[in-house]
Amino acid sequence: MSAGTVATTEKYPPPPPETAAERKGRIIALFVMPFLMVTMMYATYMGTMHEPTPRNMPVAVVGEGEAAATFAEVLESGSDGALDVRVVADDDAVEDLMLDQEVVGAISLPGRDNVATLHQAMGGGASQASLVTQLLTPAAIAEGWQVETVDHAPLTEGDGTGTLVLFAAMGMMLAGYVPLSGLLMGAPNLLRLRRFMPLAIGWGVLTSSLIWLILGPVVGAVSGHYPLFLGVGTLAVVAVTTAQLLFTKVMGPFAVLLGMLLLVVLGMPASNLAMSVDTMPAFFGWLHGVLPLPAAGETLRSVLYFEGNGAWRHVLTLALWFVIPLVLAALKERRSGELIVGGPLYTAPDAPLPALSGGPVARYRTRLIAVALFPLAIMVTVVTVMGISMHKPDVSGLPVAVVASPAQAQQVVTALEEGMGDITDLRVVESVEEAKDLIIDQELVAAYVLPTAAGESPTLLTASGAGMSQQTVATQIFDAVAAEGGAELVVEDIAPLSEDDVNGSNSLYVGMSWIMAGFLFFAVMRGGAPDLTRTRRLAPLLTGWSVGISVWLWFLFDVLIGAVNGHALEMIGYGALTVFAVGWASAVFTRLFGLGALVPVMIVVMLAGVPASGGGLSIYMVPEFFRPLADILPLPASVDIARSVVYLDGSGVGGNLLVLAIWGAVGLALNLLVVDPWVNRASARPPAPMGPRYRPERPKKSAADDDGDDTGARPGDAALEPAGV
DSSP states (O other), X not given: OOHHHHHHHHHSOXXXXXXXXXXXXXXXXXXXXXXXXXXXXXXXXXXXXXXXXXXXXXXXXXXXXXXXXXXXXXXXXXXXXXXXXXXXXXXXXXXXXXXXXXXXXXXXXXXXXXXXXXXXXXXXXXXXXXXXXXXXXXXXXXXTOEEEEEESSOOOTTOTTSOHHHHHHHHHHHHHHTHHHHHHHHOGGGXXXXXXXXXXXXXXXXXXXXXXXXXXXXXOSOOSOHHHHHHHHHHHHHHHHHHHHHHHHHHGGGHHHHHHIIIIITHHHHSSSSSOGGGXXXXXXXXXXXXXXXHHHHHHXXXXXXXXXXXXXXXXXXXXXXXXHXXXXXXXXXXXXXXXXXXXXXXXXXXXXBSSTTSOBOOHHHHHHHHHHHHHHHHHHHHHHHHHHHSSOOOOOEEEEEESOHHHHHHHHHHXXXXXXXXXXXXXXXXXXXXXXXXXXXXXXXXXXXXXXXXXXXXXXXXXXXXXXXXXHHHHHXXXXXXXXXXXXXXXXXXXXXXXXXXXXXXXXXXXXXXXXXXXXXXXXXXXXXXXXXXXXXXXXXXXXHHHHHHHHHIIIIIISOSSOSOHHHHXXXXXXXXXXXXXXHHHXXXXXXXXXXXXXXXXXXXXXXXXXXXXXXXXXXXXXXXXXXXXXXXXXXXXXXXXXXXXXXXXXXXXXXXXXXXXXXXXXXXXXXXXXXXXXXXXXXXXXXXXXXXXXXXXXXXXXXXXXXXXXXXXXXXXXXXXX
């Protein structure tokens, strides 16, 4: 032992050896942490988004007199509670209401030309505007009116889906709450308010500037508006970091769960940024006015698209998230000092602490770099990948067949290719049965069946179970084609979505939950159980986790939520394989390089897989870079398995299982042949001591206490606690 090691040991004594009971408790806690993370995220997302139902959406009827009142009454009564209809006098009044976001849509009664005007605001979100159109247009058509649309808050060219504000606000939340876990374990001396607040402000300026840089000059989703992003972003990040500091002071390492729940998990469905909050359960409507994610996104949206109307009430929400936690954190600090329950007892810069949990003792400068770069890398990665892939859907190469005799079909294909360019990839198919098989096999998105006799209408064969967004695009394209020929298109959905999967997103959430359960397992083990260094010791733990979490996720999604009905054995078996395979693949990186490797692991197994999976936007609507990834990444394979089992008769499952098996087999082999020898080499640096942790002792009662002899521990005394979570 070197002189420096002896000196460190004398100054910072290590904890006593861990008992068998303490070790068992630590391992159990390490299973509980990823279980809670996966459960609370996907229970919330699946529970709120699998069957969004509009409730009391505020809309207006524009007109005067009995006709307007009667139509408003008919519209509301026929909506079955979906609409809350008011009557306004003229178009100027409804424009003010739209810009104030007091109504999400409106319809003006027609004049002599029999054309009704549908008022919408795409800046409020493409999904919300689409829902308004779906709810209002049929009522107008039933009256025999023609409909034209006016957009009072059009999107910018670079923000085709209206989700720019979601990506920006999500980046701000990540920048705010992720750093605290690293600070607690690697640089706890910075958690004193007088040190923390200047750093938080600088961090807010840096991260909000990066978010603007990514979404602006790099992605092209927004032009200019840097002062807006700087001001809103700095306030949002500082507010969230201050709130997370308070959570950390109260809960220690477990604060990450509360921060994740409030700031991201509940914030997403309450945000009104992806899907209308009027389609969520009423509780989320209340959260929309309370949580920081909706406040940050709505502030940006208000200034970008609604002339700043209503922005200040969201700014006030962010300000309260800063002021209230700041006051409470100051009171907590005054009462209990610098030490945090479950945090390191030694907080000086020269204490033997790791840069990231589970790593070796690192110099203070190294720790500072790690606790900054790790959350920065996560934030930049999420905003960049999501921004590039989702900000501007651009349809290209949509595979569609024309079904008719070869000569007739080829003639139609040639004519259509001249007008459609690269939007579609057209081919000839001779029979309807062959076309249906190709759609079920996902080699085609749709098939345009030409009529065989005069007076018949053309038919479009589609499968919403294979992807609702691509079905919608194909229907729009060929509805126009049929209209040009003077015919009305008949749409036949050969694999329709279930009533519990309105948007077709269930398969995406199922696949993401399996993937997250896989890579989180080794991330948590690397941080909390670095002593488990042999594959043979990890294998039974991962096997049990894979089966157990898959059973739970099936039970959660099917029995408790009712979103994925039936197919229990397939879902459990395929889920366990996915978790197992992704676990070993991610273990190669996290065991070799520590928790810092979580960033590239997330990119490969999760983030890049979202646009490549077709689970949200169709694969034919994202940049072409992602398309080859659909055949090699685990998330597209798992999403396609879930989709195929439920809707497509299991077509293509074999190929997807092969992809997952390769990931698992290669990962397991590398762990055995490369990782094990490396992490157990003689020169390997041991992980930093997992303790001692700060645990305040309470006064203990004893017989002597009853006699008035106070022999219990004094308030403020601290016990040395062996490594826990």
